[in-house]
Amino acid sequence: MQRIFLIGYMGAGKTTLGKALAQTMNLQFIDLDDFITGRHHKTIKDIFAEVGEDGFRQIERNALHEVSEFEDVIISLGGGTPCFFDNMDVVNAAGKSVYLKPSEDVLLKRLIKGKHKRPLLADKSDDEILQFIRQQLAWREPFYLKASLTFNASHLENKADIHINAEKLASQLLDM
DSSP: OOEEEEEOSTTSSHHHHHHHHHHHHTOEEEEHHHHHHHHHTSOHHHHHHHHHHHHHHHHHHHHHHHHTTOSSEEEEOOTTGGGSTTHHHHHHHHSEEEEEOOOHHHHHHHHHHTGGGOTTTTTOOHHHHHHHHHHHHHHHHHHHTTSSEEEOOOOOSSHHHHHHHHHHHHHHHHTO
């Protein structure tokens, strides 16, 4: 029985690497945000609008507790999930946790490229996005660093990179 939780900032590669890792390790992949939207039949944005951040974080916590009992899974958490309640304690008690940590430059590049998909970033300039990343990481990284393993997720630019990194991470997880 295996449970592996992927944590990190938005754009870190949790879904991209998570799907490849699940395939490499022959495990099921679950994205916590997708799990929540499937359960509530609403987008995360709609849930936030309806119940606010506090309400969303409670829903997220409940979903985390539920999926932390699943077996043979890789679970990708939302960027903020580890930072609320006792979520990191739940994660580390349930399985192995991996902090996917790309460089700041790589995060910036990925988030600028996909900012139209991220409401928090859509109206920000590149410099404002960089400042936003730095502020958020200053607050979030102490939680992320509670992970069982920190993995450099800077090189996920193509299928070959993703496959190589999935193999490398799988090997490190099996050695733990």
